[in-house]
Amino acid sequence: MTPLIELRAVTRSYGKGEAEVRALDGVDLAIRAGEFVAIMGPSGSGKSTAMNIIGCLDRPSSGKFLFKGAELQALDNDQRALIRRNYLGFVFQGFNLLPRTTALENVELPLIYKGIPPARRLPVARSALAKVGLQGREGHDPAQLSGGQQQRVAIARALAGNPSVILADEPTGNLDSHRGHEIMQLLQALNRDEGITIVMVTHEEDIAAYANRLIVFTDGLITRDTGAKAAA
Amino acid sequence: MLWETVRLAARAIIRNKLRSFLTVLGVVIGVAAVIAMVTVGQGSSAQVSANVASLGTNVLVLRPGRQTMGPGPREDAAQFTLKDAEALSNLSVAAAVAPTTTTAATVVFGSANQSTQVTGSTSDYLAASNWQLAKGRNFSEAEERGGAPVCILGQTVRKSLFGAGDPVGQSIRVKSVSCTVIGLFAAKGAGSFGQDQDDIVLMPIRTVQKRIEGKDDVERITVSLKKSVTAERGTRDIQNLMRDRRRIGIGKDDDFSVTNMAEIASMLTSINSVLTGLLSSVAAVSLLVGGIGIMNIMLVSVTERTREIGIRLAVGATSVQVLTQFLVEAVVLSVLGGVIGIAVGLGLAFGASRFMAIPFAPEVWVIALAFCFSACIGVVFGFFPARRAAKLDPIDALRHQ
Incomplete structure (x- = not known):
C-alpha cells in the first residue's frame, strides 16, 4: 500500500557556505493513511522543519517528498497552496484565529478560498463547529472564548476543508493540562472515528502518548521510531 | 469570488473603523476640494452670465480719459x-x-x-x-x-x-x-x-x-x-x-473711452475659468497626496497583519487571492473616500454658493470623474502594498509576532 506521506533522503539547509545549517540531514519517513503520529525532539532537532515540509509550507533542499504517491518537492508556492487547501488542515500552538472575526467566519475561511458559495459552506462550517462541541458559539469572537475553545475553533477550521491530514504543531502548548487532555481526546476521536491522519509535534510525553506512533528527531535525523502499531 | 473578496475587504474595513477613517481622510479632502472648487467655479461662471443679462448685453459706457483697464490714474481729459x-x-x-x-x-x-x-x-x-x-x-x-x-x-x-x-x-x-x-x-x-x-x-x-x-x-x-x-x-x-x-x-x-459691458463680462468669465482651473489643480494635488496616504497606511496594515496573511496562506489562499484581497481593500477604501468626498464637496459648494449668492451648479461629469479617479487611486496606490502581502512566506508570516 502506498504511504500517504513519504520523505525520501530529505535534506533542508539554510544559509550558504560556512554558515550553512542543516536542519534535516537525510530523513526517510513513511506515514500511512489513518495513522496518529507524534513527533518529539529537542529544539533545533529538525522536527518543525519536517512538519513544514509535510505541511507544504516549505520545500526540501534535496530528496523527495511524496503525497499520495505524487512527487511534490518541485511545486511552486501556489501549487502548494492548492495542496494545503484541498488535503491539509493546520492546528497551531497559538491557535492563529483571525481576531475580531466570529468563530463561524474563522471556520468558513478555507471554504471561501475553495470557492464554495455561502449557501453550501455555512452548513459545513456549522457542523464542523458542532463536531468540536461548540454549537451555540458560532457568533463569538476569539476574544470571547477560552483558550481551549479557541483551539477547538482552530480544529473545526482544519476539519471544514475535509482534509486527509491534520498537522498539529504543539496543539496543547498554550493550554493548561486539563484543557490539553480534552483537546487530545478530541483529536484522538477524529483520528479514530473519521479516519483522519494526524501528525503532531509535542514536547510532552503524556500528550505524545495519545498517538499510535512516536518519532523522535535529534540533530536533523530520526533517532527513534516506534513504527505503526496495528491499524485500528 | 470577486464579490466574496469585496465582502472580506468590507469586513476588514469595518473591523478597524478608526484606521479606515484616517486612511480615507486624505482622499475625502482631495475629492471634496476638487468637487467644491469646480462646482463653485461653475456657479460663479453662471452668475457672471446672469450679470451680463442683468446689465443688458447692448449697453455701452462712456468715460472721459483714455481706455485703461483696472486701477491707476486716468489722464486728465x-x-x-x-x-x-x-x-x-x-x-x-x-x-x-x-x-x-x-x-x-x-x-x-x-x-x-x-x-x-x-x-x-x-x-x-x-x-x-x-x-x-x-x-x-x-x-x-x-x-x-x-x-x-x-x-x-x-x-x-x-x-x-x-x-x-x-x-x-x-x-x-x-x-x-x-x-x-x-x-x-x-x-x-x-x-x-x-x-x-x-x-x-x-x-x-x-x-x-x-x-x-x-x-x-x-x-x-x-x-x-x-x-x-x-x-x-x-x-x-x-x-x-x-x-x-x-x-x-x-x-x-x-480722449474718452467707450466700454462694451458684454466684453467685460466675457473677460470676467475667462478670468473665472482660469482661476477655477488653477484651484482645481491644487485640489487635484491634494488628491494625489491622499492616494499616497492610502499606500502608506496599507503598507503599515500589511506589516501589522502579517500573521493574518500567514493564516490565510496556511488554509490555502493563493498569492493571487491575497493580492486581490488587499487590492480590493485599497479600492473599496478609496472609493468610500471618494463617495464621502463627493458628498462633503457638494455640501461645501452648496454652502459657499449660498454665502456668495451664486447659483449652485453641480456637474454630473465632475462627480463621475472624481469617483473614477478615486477608484484608480485605490488600484495604483494599493498595488504595491498588496504585492508585498502576496509575496510573504507563509512560515515567516505565521511566526511573526
Missing part, C-alpha cells in the same frame, strides 16, 4: 456735460441715455444712518442699467430739469433706514439736503466683483451736481442701444459724435 448726453440721445442707435455721477454720502432718517453711494442720473438710468422699481415711481421730467430733492432707494439703504417699513413718501436727509423718497428699487444682488448693487440712492443728476457735489461734472454716460443695433455700430457712431463734439483732430487718439 475734459469731463462730459449734460449737453453731451443730450446730443447722444439724438443718435438713431441710442434707446436710452443716462448721464451719471456718483458721490459717497451719508443718508439719515430719524436716528438711523447709512454711508452709501449717491448716484445722480436721469429717468433713463433705470432702462439703461436694467433696474426695476418695486414701489413708487421714476423721476418726472420736471423734477429732473429742476433738480428737485427726490430720491429712489436701493434695498440695502431701505433696510438700514426703514427696516421692513415703507420708505415711499418719507423724507430723508442726504448730506445736508432734505429729500423725499418717491420710489424703491427691486433687489439686484451682488455684482460681478461681489459689490452690493443694492447699496444705492438715486437722485436727479442736477440735484446731485448743484446741491451735493457743487460741480457740473458728468462722470460717465451709459447708453443702451436699440435692439437691432450691433455693439460695433453703436460704438462707432458714438465715437464719431463725441470726437466731433470734443474737437479731436484726425489721427489723434480719443
Whole structure:
C-alpha cells in the first residue's frame, strides 16, 4: 500500500557556505493513511522543519517528498497552496484565529478560498463547529472564548476543508493540562472515528502518548521510531 | 469570488473603523476640494452670465480719459456735460441715455444712518442699467430739469433706514439736503466683483451736481442701444459724435473711452475659468497626496497583519487571492473616500454658493470623474502594498509576532 506521506533522503539547509545549517540531514519517513503520529525532539532537532515540509509550507533542499504517491518537492508556492487547501488542515500552538472575526467566519475561511458559495459552506462550517462541541458559539469572537475553545475553533477550521491530514504543531502548548487532555481526546476521536491522519509535534510525553506512533528527531535525523502499531 | 473578496475587504474595513477613517481622510479632502472648487467655479461662471443679462448685453459706457483697464490714474481729459448726453440721445442707435455721477454720502432718517453711494442720473438710468422699481415711481421730467430733492432707494439703504417699513413718501436727509423718497428699487444682488448693487440712492443728476457735489461734472454716460443695433455700430457712431463734439483732430487718439459691458463680462468669465482651473489643480494635488496616504497606511496594515496573511496562506489562499484581497481593500477604501468626498464637496459648494449668492451648479461629469479617479487611486496606490502581502512566506508570516 502506498504511504500517504513519504520523505525520501530529505535534506533542508539554510544559509550558504560556512554558515550553512542543516536542519534535516537525510530523513526517510513513511506515514500511512489513518495513522496518529507524534513527533518529539529537542529544539533545533529538525522536527518543525519536517512538519513544514509535510505541511507544504516549505520545500526540501534535496530528496523527495511524496503525497499520495505524487512527487511534490518541485511545486511552486501556489501549487502548494492548492495542496494545503484541498488535503491539509493546520492546528497551531497559538491557535492563529483571525481576531475580531466570529468563530463561524474563522471556520468558513478555507471554504471561501475553495470557492464554495455561502449557501453550501455555512452548513459545513456549522457542523464542523458542532463536531468540536461548540454549537451555540458560532457568533463569538476569539476574544470571547477560552483558550481551549479557541483551539477547538482552530480544529473545526482544519476539519471544514475535509482534509486527509491534520498537522498539529504543539496543539496543547498554550493550554493548561486539563484543557490539553480534552483537546487530545478530541483529536484522538477524529483520528479514530473519521479516519483522519494526524501528525503532531509535542514536547510532552503524556500528550505524545495519545498517538499510535512516536518519532523522535535529534540533530536533523530520526533517532527513534516506534513504527505503526496495528491499524485500528 | 470577486464579490466574496469585496465582502472580506468590507469586513476588514469595518473591523478597524478608526484606521479606515484616517486612511480615507486624505482622499475625502482631495475629492471634496476638487468637487467644491469646480462646482463653485461653475456657479460663479453662471452668475457672471446672469450679470451680463442683468446689465443688458447692448449697453455701452462712456468715460472721459483714455481706455485703461483696472486701477491707476486716468489722464486728465475734459469731463462730459449734460449737453453731451443730450446730443447722444439724438443718435438713431441710442434707446436710452443716462448721464451719471456718483458721490459717497451719508443718508439719515430719524436716528438711523447709512454711508452709501449717491448716484445722480436721469429717468433713463433705470432702462439703461436694467433696474426695476418695486414701489413708487421714476423721476418726472420736471423734477429732473429742476433738480428737485427726490430720491429712489436701493434695498440695502431701505433696510438700514426703514427696516421692513415703507420708505415711499418719507423724507430723508442726504448730506445736508432734505429729500423725499418717491420710489424703491427691486433687489439686484451682488455684482460681478461681489459689490452690493443694492447699496444705492438715486437722485436727479442736477440735484446731485448743484446741491451735493457743487460741480457740473458728468462722470460717465451709459447708453443702451436699440435692439437691432450691433455693439460695433453703436460704438462707432458714438465715437464719431463725441470726437466731433470734443474737437479731436484726425489721427489723434480719443480722449474718452467707450466700454462694451458684454466684453467685460466675457473677460470676467475667462478670468473665472482660469482661476477655477488653477484651484482645481491644487485640489487635484491634494488628491494625489491622499492616494499616497492610502499606500502608506496599507503598507503599515500589511506589516501589522502579517500573521493574518500567514493564516490565510496556511488554509490555502493563493498569492493571487491575497493580492486581490488587499487590492480590493485599497479600492473599496478609496472609493468610500471618494463617495464621502463627493458628498462633503457638494455640501461645501452648496454652502459657499449660498454665502456668495451664486447659483449652485453641480456637474454630473465632475462627480463621475472624481469617483473614477478615486477608484484608480485605490488600484495604483494599493498595488504595491498588496504585492508585498502576496509575496510573504507563509512560515515567516505565521511566526511573526
